[in-house]
Amino acid sequence: MELFAGAGGMSLGLKRAGFEVVQAYDSWAPAVEVYRRNLGPHIWQADLKDIFHVGPMITALAPDIICGGPPCQDFSSAGERIEGERAALTRAFAMLVCIARPSWFLMENVPRAAQSQAWADARAMLVKAGYGLTESKLDASFYGVPQIRKRLFVVGRLGEADGFLESALAAARTDRPMTVRDMLGDALGDAFYSHPRMPGKRGVWSTEEPAPTMRGSSRRPMPPSYQPHPGDAAILERGAFFTRPYHTGRGVRTIDEPAPVIVRTSRERPRPKDLAMPHPADAMHPSQAAVLSQTHVSRIQGFPGNWDWSAANSRDTDQMIANAVPAALAEAIGRVIRAREAGESIPEIQGRFGQWLRQRGFSKPAVRNAKSRVNRARRLLLGRTFGDAAAEQASLETVDGFASLSVAIRSDLRAALRLYAEWRGDPPKAKRKPKVDASNHEMIAA
Ligand SMILES: C[S@@+](CC[C@H](N)C(=O)[O-])C[C@H]1O[C@@H](n2cnc3c(N)ncnc32)[C@H](O)[C@@H]1O
Structure with missing residues (x-):
């Protein structure tokens, strides 16, 4: 749901x-x-x-x-x-x-x-x-x-x-981090097109290898067979793109970086002030950088290139794209x-459990044993942790495989989980202080 x-x-x-x-x-x-x-x-x-x-x-x-x-x-x-x-x-x-x-x-x-x-x-x-x-x-x-x-x-x-x-x-x-080049590379099947200077020379280059020297002629439009996403060639050739800067931030990034956070205005062209006062760390002058299309920002947000936005006008589409979870x-x-859910992963033992045990007089091997027993118990519990330590112990008794273990091992596993629960009980409970204030309760009551 x-x-x-x-x-x-x-x-x-x-x-x-x-x-x-x-x-x-x-x-x-x-x-x-x-x-x-x-x-x-x-x-x-x-x-x-x-x-x-x-x-x-x-x-x-x-x-x-x-x-x-x-x-x-x-x-x-x-x-x-x-x-x-x-x-x-x-x-x-x-x-x-x-x-x-x-x-x-x-x-x-x-x-x-x-x-x-x-x-x-x-x-x-x-x-x-x-x-x-x-x-x-x-x-x-x-x-x-x-x-x-x-x-x-x-x-x-x-x-x-x-x-x-x-x-x-x-x-x-x-x-x-994933870069814009990673995304564009995928779109072109891990290759990009640069118009060849001489007949018979290569036009498609892997994104893994150094790009051919860019010259005037290589800026020609891609032939149709190389156009799964119109506009990708311009970004690949320029190697950098502009996004509307936030406050005084950068406007131009190279395609070897991730894009900045996509907002509704990300794909707008540089304004006069962006052109007059480019950010010192901009990869190139904003006038030289590629401007993203709506399809680009949609893809940067993780929507496939063929996502059907036709039910919305352009402004609403920009808003929906910006709203999305990629x-x-x-x-x-x-x-x-x-x-x-399938019991295929267990949580890692958190932070300072080992140190806490050492302060209680556990030797290094005893700490190692306690940790590996917590992990073993967790695997039997199919990765579940329990807010309630008593429920955890009760659940351990009933899980598949526990009853067939030796008395000593069962006792070790119970003890390890109890210790872990005891350790967890101190600091994390304090973190849970509810951040409520009385005025807001009145608002809810009203
Ligand atoms: C942050 S967006 C969710 C984006 C979405 N998770 C996605 O990945 O594309 C929040 C959504 O809440 C919707 N919304 C706002 N007020 C609402 C309400 N009172 N009832 C239902 N939906 C509402 C908005 O229309 C908007 O689409």
Whole structure:
């Protein structure tokens, strides 16, 4: 189930990760139509503030997971940051999760949302309803997206200990950020076209090898057979592109970098002031750099080149593109969730557990043993962590394979999990202090 589905970036990624999206909701007619044309008829136009109406519908569908990116304008650095009705939709997301109680939920928002009153209230409701939370700020460029886009992702699972998916999300990162050249290379089948200077010379070059020297003649348009995405040749040849700078930031980047975060105005041409006062670190003068097309920004956001935007006007399309969760990022998170659901991954032992044991007089080999027993117990528990230590012990007794272990091993595994739970109990509980203030409670009560 996806709430606030927009044009479908997140749904697309989750589908690629193997999810079946049974129902999606958004209140904006053009977004609903774009979603429908590309992903299917399972989207409904509905105002998600109307919890009396939507709550029972969602509950009846009994989803395994509820996903969604509630509007972020009230939190985002570009907005005015007054928490109003749009921020309240973060609370609506949490309320709908609490009403339907799926095993999992996934919420996306801008990083600043983490400090908002709306999220503090939403979080308190979700914790009270029994969800363990992983709150991670992820940069899309390390998850298959050629764009530096940092976003808050909260993954919740009923009964888990907080932080249960953090290490798995970190492990899914790529070693280096994806660049625009990586994306363009893919589009051209890992090759790019440079018009040959002499008959019989090569026109297609691998993105892995040094480019041919660029001369006037190599700027000729590509022959039709090399045009899966019109406009790619210009970017490849110029080697740099312009995006509307944010405040006093850079406007021109090379294609060997990720793009900056895509916003509604990213593809606008340089203004007179951008041309008159280029940023000192710009890769070239803005007048020389390629300007991105709407298809480019759509692809940088992870939509396929043939995504059908025809249901929306150009301005709305720019807004929907900017709003989206890049599909590759949603896909990566979706795969991490599915692997844990299937018991194929276990959380890494966190931080200072070893040090904590050493302070309690454990020798180095005893620390190693304790850690490997925690891991073994976790594998038996199919990767589950438990917010409640007693529930964890009880669950261990019933999992496949535990009863057949020797008495000594069973006792070691119980003891290791107890120790880990004891260690976790101290610092993480303190982190969970609800960030609510009385004035806001009055607002909710009203
Ligand atoms: C950040 S966008 C979501 C983008 C989407 N996750 C994607 O990947 O394409 C937020 C969406 O919330 C929708 N929205 C805003 N207010 C709403 C409401 N009251 N009920 C339902 N949807 C709403 C907007 O139309 C917008 O499409």
